[in-house]
Amino acid sequence: MSIPPWLESSCQHFYRMALAGRMPHAVMLLGPDGLGKRGLSRWLSRLVLCDSPAELGACGQCRNCQLQDAGTHPDYFVCEPAAGKKQIGVDQIRELISGSSLTGSGHRVFVIVPAEALNPNSANALLKTLEEPTPGTLLILVAQMRSALPATILSRCHVHPLTRPSADQAVDWLSKDLQVSRPEAASALATAEGRIDLAREILQGAEGLDQVAQDLARAAEGQVDLSEMAARWADESLDARLSIMSALLTRSAWMAAGVRSAGETGDGNGSGLERLTAGMDLATLTDCYRQVNRCRSRLKGSLRPELQVEELLLNWQDRCHPALVE
Ligand SMILES: [Zn+2]
Known part of the structure; x- marks a missing residue:
């Protein structure tokens, strides 16, 4: 799937941040359902983990890109509600945090989707990571309703709003x-x-x-x-x-x-x-x-x-x- 034109400026925005070494430790992709937020989160993950990214995103050739393509990258984690559950449990976040504090050389990416599924306990558990991020760790939160998100989480993320195309x-x-x-x-x-x-x-x-x-x-x-x-x-x-x-x-x-x-x-x-x-x-x-x-x-x-x-x-x-x- 190619990057849709309405997400191109977002890709450029994140590419410039990565190039300047100013990638935030937590990004919130916020916008209505169905416009490609998950796709953008995958694009961003690939960009961050890639050894030699280009303007159009990850190179697609390096070992990190190959691992991403195979779905076996050891430093890429997606956290979502378990089958049949509506919420992301506190245990899931604790597991994520213990993974993120391991000392690895490169980068790690954690995608939390949807961020509205965090309950008060799991949001609290996540706050610690947001306050004291492990270097090289990028948290991507995907959400559609600002009002359903804890203010404490929102205030610690780089919020990137997305709107539906015409x-x-x-x-x-x-x-x-x-x-x-x-x-x-x-x-x-x-x-x-x-x-x-x-x-x-x-x-x-x-x-x-x-x-x-x-x-x-x-x-x-x-x-x-x-x-x-x-x-x-x-x-x-x-x-x-x-x-x-x-x-x-x-x-x-x-x-x-x-x-x-x-x-x-x-x-x-x-x-x-x-x-x-x-x-x-x-x-x-x-x-x-x-x-x-x-x-x-x-x-x-x-x-x-x-x-x-x-x-x-x-x-x-x-x-x-x-x-x-x-
Ligand atoms: Zn690559």
Whole structure:
């Protein structure tokens, strides 16, 4: 994946810092979901660990670059919530800190993603590292909501804000990078509600999209054990699955309303879900969409995610049933 044009100035900014030996010990990449923050964190990690970086980033040839490419670099760590968990636990941060205080010769990079997943205990544990950083260690925190981050963490990071590109810029890049037509790229971006990463997924074979559409079709037809499906959703990529469900419902709602976004070709993704939602009216689809958002906000609470998801799927099944009978 090439660096999107809207991240180029960020890359240049960090390159100049690295060249001048002024790389901060902690960088916070802050911006909305889906514009490539994780990709930028990988680019920055490669730059810092590379033996002979160039302006376009790491050289891609040295031993450090090769280790990064193989996913086996011993000084590159990504810290994220464990499977099925919403928070980054204090033990994870302690493990990270003990790793960072080892005496190594070169650099070490730790990526914490998303930084909102730090709870008060893990944030406190991290503060010590932020206050007394080990030389050569770079911490990269990836976040989208400034208000959800502890002020003590924010004040100790070099905060680098990122904004979404215009739809035109995003469509332009998607169509060039994936060699698809502009209308196709625009359609995917609209379906993904402006999330560029999701639009990429839709355009690249859309395994995730098809899977969610199939699950929803099976749930609607009552062919499946909903608690088993809910457990599977909660266990892996829950956020992405809910984003895809909400994107599919938005698309169906547009179709029900007879409205298409600019550039939308209207040929759809051929999912069984579109046939299913064809019999549903706009109010029902809008209600289902709201249920997804409600489920997402409830997931921030302490109730078990699989129960929240099961309730969402049950509601979906109930709402689909009349459409099937008609
Ligand atoms: Zn290199």
